[in-house]
Amino acid sequence: MSAPLDPRTPEGVAHIARLSRLALAPEELSAMAAHLGKILDAVSVLERLDTQGVPAGLHDEALSEDALRADAVAPSLPVDEALRNAPARGVGGFEVPAVLAE
Amino acid sequence: MSARDEVLGRYELVVGVEVHAQLNTATKLFCGCRLEFAAPPNSRTCPVCLGHPGVLPALNRAAFEKALRLAVAFGCRLEPATELDRKNYYYPDLPKNYQISQMYHNLGEGGELVLLRSGRTVRMHNVHLEEDAGKLSHAEGGRASTVDLNRAGTPLAEIVTMPDFRSVDEVDDYMDTLTELLRTLDVCRCQMQEGNLRFEASVSVRPRGQEALGARTEIKNLNSYSAVRKGITYEHARQVALLEAGKTPRQETRLWDDEGATDYEQGVPEALRVPRRDVWALLPPDWGDTGWTRFMRSKEQAHDYRYFPEPDLPAFEVSPARVDEIRRALPELPGPRRLRYAGLGVPQKTAEDLTRDVPLATYFERVMALGVPAPDAANYVMNQVGAALNARGLSAADCPVPAEHVADLHAMIVGKALPKDQLLKEVWPKTVEEGLAPSAVAAKYGLQALDDALVVAATDEAWAANPKSVEDLLAGKDKAKRALVGAVMRAFKASKAKPDPAAINARLDALLADERRRRLL
Ligand SMILES: [Zn+2]
Numbered sequence: 001m002s003a004p005l006d007p008r009t010p011e012g013v014a015h016i017a018r019l020s021r022l023a024l025a026p027e028e029l030s031a032m033a034a035h036l037g038k039i040l041d042a043v044s045v046l047e048r049l050d051t052q053g054v055p056a057g058l059h060d061e062a063l064s065e066d067a068l069r070a071d072a073v074a075p076s077l078p079v080d081e082a083l084r085n086a087p088a089r090g091v092g093g094f095e096v097p098a099v100l101a102e
Numbered sequence: 103m104s105a106r107d108e109v110l111g112r113y114e115l116v117v118g119v120e121v122h123a124q125l126n127t128a129t130k131l132f133c134g135c136r137l138e139f140a141a142p143p144n145s146r147t148c149p150v151c152l153g154h155p156g157v158l159p160a161l162n163r164a165a166f167e168k169a170l171r172l173a174v175a176f177g178c179r180l181e182p183a184t185e186l187d188r189k190n191y192y193y194p195d196l197p198k199n200y201q202i203s204q205m206y207h208n209l210g211e212g213g214e215l216v217l218l219r220s221g222r223t224v225r226m227h228n229v230h231l232e233e234d235a236g237k238l239s240h241a242e243g244g245r246a247s248t249v250d251l252n253r254a255g256t257p258l259a260e261i262v263t264m265p266d267f268r269s270v271d272e273v274d275d276y277m278d279t280l281t282e283l284l285r286t287l288d289v290c291r292c293q294m295q296e297g298n299l300r301f302e303a304s305v306s307v308r309p310r311g312q313e314a315l316g317a318r319t320e321i322k323n324l325n326s327y328s329a330v331r332k333g334i335t336y337e338h339a340r341q342v343a344l345l346e347a348g349k350t351p352r353q354e355t356r357l358w359d360d361e362g363a364t365d366y367e368q369g370v371p372e373a374l375r376v377p378r379r380d381v382w383a384l385l386p387p388d389w390g391d392t393g394w395t396r397f398m399r400s401k402e403q404a405h406d407y408r409y410f411p412e413p414d415l416p417a418f419e420v421s422p423a424r425v426d427e428i429r430r431a432l433p434e435l436p437g438p439r440r441l442r443y444a445g446l447g448v449p450q451k452t453a454e455d456l457t458r459d460v461p462l463a464t465y466f467e468r469v470m471a472l473g474v475p476a477p478d479a480a481n482y483v484m485n486q487v488g489a490a491l492n493a494r495g496l497s498a499a500d501c502p503v504p505a506e507h508v509a510d511l512h513a514m515i516v517g518k519a520l521p522k523d524q525l526l527k528e529v530w531p532k533t534v535e536e537g538l539a540p541s542a543v544a545a546k547y548g549l550q551a552l553d554d555a556l557v558v559a560a561t562d563e564a565w566a567a568n569p570k571s572v573e574d575l576l577a578g579k580d581k582a583k584r585a586l587v588g589a590v591m592r593a594f595k596a597s598k599a600k601p602d603p604a605a606i607n608a609r610l611d612a613l614l615a616d617e618r619r620r621r622l623l
Pocket of ligand 1: 151
């Protein structure tokens with residue numbers, strides 16, 4: 001990756017749309033750039049907060065290991081149920097367009 | 103020195119290794135689906151590992167502990183709390199469209215591993231926890247692929263080294279050392295054929311003496327020890343061939359292709375490729391036509407994974423007290439264990455074989471604890487116990503013979519309760535088959551040692567009755583000795599008690615010495 005693209009620009013929006021597998025028409029890109037810009041401006045208020053002395057990280061308090069799930073087997077779904085929402089079914093599995101690379 | 107060695111010798115190979123080790127827990131990382139290799143496709147899935155909306159992951163305590171144990175064994179720096187992150191990408195085997203991994207707070211940073219063969223120390227970069235993806239299969243020529251999500255959500259420890267390897271042999275040493283460590287720590291089954299261990303290597307070369315590292319290639323799809331060795335060997339040759347042609351390798355990702363034969367350097371610009379023969383000239387002579395790394399993507403095409411902290415999972419505390427507890431509970435690691443066995447008089451090779459097989463080493467320890475000296479205990483465990491296990495295809499963990507029976511065997515050998523040969527060849531197989539102690543087997547079948555005087559008398563008789571053999575023996579024909587031993591054994595054919603061939607041999611030696619002396623006089 002080179003330098004991140006600015007999501008306030010049509011180029012930046014096009015990049016994010018590609019990563020999100022969203023098909024946006026060229027005329028939608030500028031409109032979306034403006035929308036995204038407003039959202040980012042609103043969120044950027046947070047940048048003015050004084051975070052001196054606040055530890056980095058997502059969570060206030062870490063849970064102890066006791067809060068973790070015990071390694072005990074729970075029933076899985078029947079195969080038919082698991083595949084119920086599959087767009088297409090192959091032999092015992094979800095069928096998708098052919099994937100050759102990787 | 104061959105031309106090939108001479109060219110390769112001008113450059114230094116630099117390799118770092120990444121290992122994905124599937125943790126041997128009962129269930130997946132975030133749900134209770136059972137982990138089971140070769141279960142029917144999609145029979146081990148649930149709304150969590152299928153990525154259905156509205157579900158929440160619940161971290162598996164055993165997976166967390168196992169990954170921590172590994173990080174502690176490497177001596178990693180541990181943060182007081184660990185968090186997980188989202189790695190976003192689209193691929194059919196990834197139902198959530200993101201993988202829960204660690205980016206910003208690895209479970210462990212740094213640490214090291216001492217290689218078992220060379221004794222060299224390799225620096226670790228980090229150890230972190232992540233979930234495996236599902237499995238895609240594609241029928242040759244078909245227009246569709248099938249996704250099996252049984253593997254999706256399997257806990258993985260990703261183990262990343264620093265670029266500390268300078269040869270394929272060193273990487274080999276590392277793979278063996280790591281495998282043994284993972285088994286000893288009971289964190290991974292290490293069955294390659296089940297995909298328990300998957301490797302990636304980052305490979306670069308630089309002119310000898312140059313400090314700066316060359317641009318590195320990441321090689322993916324290294325699913326066997328041999329693929330790792332071959333992938334690195336190939337990449338070494340390809341990059342040196344480029345440099346020799348005045349071209350500069352670039353940072354890129356390549357796939358190891360065991361059978362690749364038709365698409366040599368497809369899609370690679372002229373400035374970054376050399377003729378096939380130039381690469382082959384630098385490969386080992388027995389390389390064959392196939393097997394190479396296939397270009398996958400350049401640095402510029404690298405994914406943008408938009409990592410961010412996983413909002414569905416809390417942070418988990420790693421308290422110093424807990425780390426201490428894990429450290430104290432670590433089993434003895436393979437390196438120190440080998441040294442200890444060798445110090446007890448166990449031959450080097452046997453010490454290595456024992457250490458490699460954790461249940462067998464545990465069994466060996468039990469035999470020693472019963473008072474059998476280490477070299478003898480190792481000998482019985484590798485031979486008598488090993489043969490019994492091999493014949494039944496069992497691990498020492500399921501050994502049908504208790505360690506006490508081995509100790510009993512040893513006591514009978516040392517106490518000369520029966521000839522050693524008879525104990526090993528006749529009594530031991532019955533011990534294994536019938537589940538009785540060797541002394542109980544001897545009692546059941548009325549086996550007892552012969553009085554030494556009887557053996558001496560019978561040997562003297564055979565000596566007198568076989569003058570031809572005696573002359574042959576005096577002439578230095580060792581075969582004659584066997585004939586005489588056979589004659590003595592035959593004399594006891596009808597008896598339940600069998601003479602010890604060692605006792606016969608000792609008497610024969612004495613008779614022989616006497617006879618020689620007599621003839622000299
Ligand atoms: Zn599940």
